[in-house]
Amino acid sequence: MQVNQTKSQFVAVASIAAELSAVMEVAKEISLAAANAKAIAFRAGEKAKGFQPITDFINELAKDTIELVNNINEYAFHLYRLTVNEQRMTEACRRFEKVGQLAVGARYADSLNAPLQQVRQRNQVCHREFIIQVSELLIKLADVMHPARAARVIAANSRIEASQAGEYLQSLQAVAESVDNAAQIINDKVHKCRSALTIINVAE
């Protein structure tokens, strides 16, 4: 049971790391789209006047997302370290208990009691810390959803602004489209992270 638990923790932590690096890629794409949009809006001049502040905003959102993900990556790494430690302690508990069974009648069998207690304690401390870190990570992940959600609203606004832009309509609409897609992808990835973490909490 305990062994399976650390196994599922490893899987969860690994999948979070994978999702996060995907989020990072998408955030970089958004910031590229923002730069692109800025160039188009500049060329469109007066016709895309309403579009210009939006491009800055998109860029800000991308930057925020990248920063948040960097921050979350540290949490994910910490979770990984905790999982490694917990796995070691769980393994030690299991093996020490085996020693206890095999050493029945051995003159110094009792001397293992103190180390066994200690390992059990360390194991609990690790696990408790893991649970705390997971709930903090869940909060941080909710934070990443905010810029992604805002990006979708902006994408909708961008479409409206794009409709005023005459011959630039298509290119600006394409920008709005790609921001919207990217935000949608980030949303999905973050949801996956959250459900990976929730699985651990359920396993509790």
Next chain:
Amino acid sequence: MRMTKIYEGAYQWIMLGRDEHKPEKIIDTNQYMVRTANRCLLIDPGGIELFAPMLAAVLHHAPVEEITDLFASHQDPDIISSLGLWDQALPNAKLHASALWEGFLRHFGCETIEYVPIPDHGGVINLGSTELQIVPAHYLHASANFHIYDPHAKILMSGDVGAALEAPAMPVFVENFDMHVEKMRYFHQRWMPSNQAKRAWIDRVRKLDIDILAPQHGRMFKGDDVKRFLDWFEALQVGIAV
């Protein structure tokens, strides 16, 4: 785990091996323990699968707090992959192992245990009431490799040198040297990479007064069989895979 006392004086040498619970596919190993009045050294304490039977056996002789020293002849998993567990079990222990292997052995987990790096020329392990010599045996077979010599007990723990592969539950000592040779030949030819390293080791070891040659696999050599082994090994061509 079977325990065989191989020296009894002011302190003891005990060979531990032939564990009947050993999973079939892992290589059988010999572990050695040197027990003084208040300290205990474990030589090549073994793989992770062997940890529980090994510690259970040691607890017949010493409490965990008196297991003060571990020695790893080299970095192989059958020698020391149990390190991470000893690390949690022993409150006051040191690991004596090659300086070269430190960054590698720490992968097994070594936080509580103090890593005492052995330089290439060897050194000693001081157990208070007695002192053992760490003898270089580089390239036999690992690039950094050491053996333990006890000048009082006249025992040389020779790591993989002298190892033999045979059916489980074989006797602990070689009884018929000529018949034993075939169980060692391929192992030495294939695992030992260098004739030059082999010669250097033989020159060094011939100067030692040895009653028992104690390898990490198979049977120990006693009395005249020690010399027979050295002569046989000297004549053997090793490093045959290239």
